[in-house]
Structure formats: C-alpha cells, structure tokens
Amino acid sequence: MRYALGIDLGGTKIAAALVAETGQVCTPVRTCPTRAHDGPSEILDDIASLARTVLADAKNLPAPCAIGLGSAGVIDPERGTVISATDAITDWTGTRLADGIAERLADVLPAITVQVENDVDAHAAGEAWKGAAAGAHCAAMIAVGTGVGGAVILDGEPLRSRNHFAGEIGHLPIPGADDIACTCGITGHLEALGAGPSQVRVYHARGGDRSLTTAIDVHRAAGAGDELAAQVIADSARAVGTAVAALVTVLDPDVVVIGGGMLGAGPTWFDPMVAAARAQLVPLVRDIPIVPATLGSHAAIVGAARAAFIASERTAND
C-alpha cells in the first residue's frame, strides 16, 4: 500500500493528512491558520511544519511516495508555481510552491515529488475519485461560496490547458448579470450574481435592508417572508443553474458536482438551481446528474493526494 500526503491550503486555514491509495484518510486531519498576509515564505514554513506533524502521526505507516497540495490561485501544475492570484494571500503570485515545500522537507523526505493543483481542481479531483462523482470519466464542478470556482476532471485529473484556466466558471458570461460588475472588473459574469457576497450586494443595490450583511442573513430574511431577498436568491440560483447548463452543453460530462458554502442554504437554493439548469437543456442531456459534493472539508486533501499518486506514477515511468 502506498501513501501520499494531502494538503489543502485555503485563505483562512491549512489542513493536511496522510491518504492511502484506496482514498482513505489514515491520520487525523491537522490544521493551522493561514498567515495570509505574512508572506509566502512563512506560509511555506507553516505547511512544512504541518507536514511534519502528519508524518509524526503516521510514524507506523510507510513514508509517503509524494505530496499533493491544493492551493488558491491559478496554478501551473507542471512547475508547481502560482501564476496569478487575488490579494487574499499577500504576494502569492509567483510563489514556487513545489520547490519551496520539497526544500523544507528534504531532510525527512529527500527528492519527494510535490504536485500542486488549484484548490477547486483538487476539491473536484477528490469528488471524482471518492465522492459524488466517483467513477466518472468526465466530471464538472461548480463551487459557490465567497466566490464561484469551477473545475473539469477528465479521467481523474484536472483538464490541463493553455493558461491553466480551464473550468474558471465564475467568469462565465451569464444572462441576468449584464449590469453587475464581477470581482474581476468585467460586468456580466456568473460570480457577480451567483456568489454569496454578490447576493448581499445585489440585495442592497435593489433597496434591501442594509443591516443584513451576509448571504446567510439574506437567506434567513427570505425564509421569514422578505420577497426581495427571495428574488435575489432565485436570481442567484438561476444564474448558477444556467452555468450548469453551459457546462453540460460544452462538455456533456457524466455528472455535475455542486460544492462550496452555498450548499448550506439547502433546497431553497439547490432545487431552483437544478430546475433552472434542466429547463435550459435539450432532452438528450436533460437528465444529467446534478449532485451536491459529499466529501466535505476532506475533499481537497483527498484530491491533492490523488494528484500526487498520479504524478508519482508518471515520474516513476519517465
């Protein structure tokens, strides 16, 4: 049995565990806060420190054959570097993640392969391995939370593309978002209407109660009879459903997995989102499974480990 160290690096915390090639998480999931504004070097130090904790937890198991890391930002998986990123993590663009981690662990894991993936790609790879899309040849994912991310998984791996941008569905032009600015500055994108904070912004822009400041507040108000809030949520659900229809029209995947914090809103958001998708799909593809993610917070750790196993095999075959 081989093992890989899976690491999930998010904007607020880092999580890691040892994963067997069966997909089983074999050690406790260890976490530490992400020092998002202290600089990349400090974050790499924390990752290495967390990895040592996991290795200590796994002292009775064989050493990992590879390390997998899912990270925020547009990632070059061949070089293990950050191509571009928002300022959620200071100075993240340009960070040499694979080399930085390998160097810091060279004493305990000499010459180890470190495979880096975008965090949503890692999340989706986990779901396509052991979660809601297990066994799919092609799985598409939309993750709706503070932003809208996406991923396309082909035969277990994120779709490799020219600018490492494939699946970035948050920037899909979408009907109904025409006059709303996205976080990227362009109007009309899915994220401008679909993401949690976008729902709050749209609710305020349409004259809603300014004392409500989170998507959870808006959903609660809708439940209590606030018709404007209900309309904003319906528009958001429809926008994400339209993006599902777009993904299915372009890719015809085996399954579309929906992840991210918006899942917490439950059927009042999920059901109309699915209905909007199906209403826009031709009969041949209308029955596409559209399912919630099932691996929860472990998905990116498991998916990063999957990527590490695949990279390790590729290295061995070269």
Next chain:
Amino acid sequence: MRYALGIDLGGTKIAAALVAETGQVCTPVRTCPTRAHDGPSEILDDIASLARTVLADAKNLPAPCAIGLGSAGVIDPERGTVISATDAITDWTGTRLADGIAERLADVLPAITVQVENDVDAHAAGEAWKGAAAGAHCAAMIAVGTGVGGAVILDGEPLRSRNHFAGEIGHLPIPGADDIACTCGITGHLEALGAGPSQVRVYHARGGDRSLTTAIDVHRAAGAGDELAAQVIADSARAVGTAVAALVTVLDPDVVVIGGGMLGAGPTWFDPMVAAARAQLVPLVRDIPIVPATLGSHAAIVGAARAAFIASERTAND
C-alpha cells in the same frame, strides 16, 4: 504511406476523396447530391457508389486502411450510429452508418474500419490537424451557418462524452437571447440569435423589411445603411462572441476556430464578434487566438480521414 477515404455527408451533398496520412488530399473531391428524403438506405448506397468512384481515381495508390465519415446528427462514434437528428434527413436517427457502409464495400474493402463522427466534429478535427488549429492540444470550434454547431478537439480527436453531445454550443444559454425560441424549442440559446436564418427572423420580428429573406440580404441592407439590420447583425456577432468567451472560460483552449457560412459576411460580422469575446474575457486568457477556418470545404473530408487513421491504429493495437 497509408491512405484513408474521407467522406463528408451534408444535408445537400456528399463529398469524398482519398487522404494521405500527411493530410494531403490525393484524388479529386467527388460529390453527389444528398437524397435527404429518400431514406437512409439510398443515402448509404450513394455513399458506397461515391467511394467506388474515389477508389477508381486512386487505382495507382495503395488501398485505404480505413474509411472516415462526417455526418449530420448526434453520432455514436464507437458504434457508428446516428443517436438523434433533425428531419433535415428523413429517418436518419438510428441509422447504422459504419455497418451499412462496410457491408456495401465488403467486396473491394473487406473488413475495413469505418469511423463515423459528427460533421462539425470532423470539420474541427480537420482544422486541428492541417488547418487553422494545426498543432493545438485543445481546439474549440464554432460553426455558424444555417444553424450553430460546435466541437471540442483534444489531442486530435473530438472530445468523447456521455451522450456524444460535447461541443453542441448552439444550445448554450446566452445573454440577449432570453425571449427568442431556438430550433430546439427552448428560449435563450445561442442558435436563436446567432445563426443565419435567426438573423432574418429577429430582423422581421423587430419590424424589418419582409422582402429580405436571407442573412445575406440582411447583411447587404446593413451595408446600405439599414440601422435595424446593422443592429441585428451586431447582436448576432455579440452572441457568438459571448459563446467564444464561454468556451474559453470552460476549456481555456489553445485556439478557437470560427467556421461556417457566416464567415462569408467578412469583417463586418467577424471583427465585432471577436471584440465581444475579448471584452468578456479576463486578462489571463484575453489574447486567445480566434481565427477563421482555413481548409474550406475540404475540412470535414480531411478530419474524417484523420479520425479513420486514429481508429485504424487503435484497431491494430487491440
């Protein structure tokens, strides 16, 4: 040197030629009309007859190792059958194309591999082999004519998908088409706004001159100062450009190829289409090459031959 017989079956004519594995078309392109409403068996007879003509043209060359056919309709390339089709060809759904052709040519090409692809997939495969997208790892195509078709080519082959529907971009939900019915019956799809006949319908619906009956008429009127016609063309160009942006956001391909009869409209349609695409793309992918198809009417013959070579190699390796 190996050769394959490439065949392009459209709604109005069938075309065929022998193609070398260099991509060169080695015989005259032979054509005959498609007897679209006489039944599938008659069409298969005509294809076989046309194939025999090409074989006679190529009597001094080695026999083809395989046959490739691009056909209208949703095609199952593993079985060589028509999964679904419009009534442009009567009773086309369910036709066993690969078997029907192989049986009819068994005396001259016994046990030959017949690889069938969707016609736009074949067109795109040709462009990705020897045309506008030559050498691309991932190429996306949009073909705008009497309908709007599309294709995704990965490493030379059409993207294989669950329902053989990948790339059917005509049914992409698109801003601005919200109230216009698509040929599939659903409102809001690209084809409802982007295709040639759609431009005429939209022009009439907005009060345009009813004596204009073709997209060419509308483009000519726009050139002569008809502002409504110019607006309809601008909306169509913007819709197709938005679909390009959607393709790039989902797939991040190396290149997007635009084909189909609408190319004949020239820069008054092409340039605003490209501008609309770039305006909706984030900087990382904004410079994506968006180029016209270059192989012209030979593209589907060449692409079908490419698919035949690949299928033949796969059969040999099994």
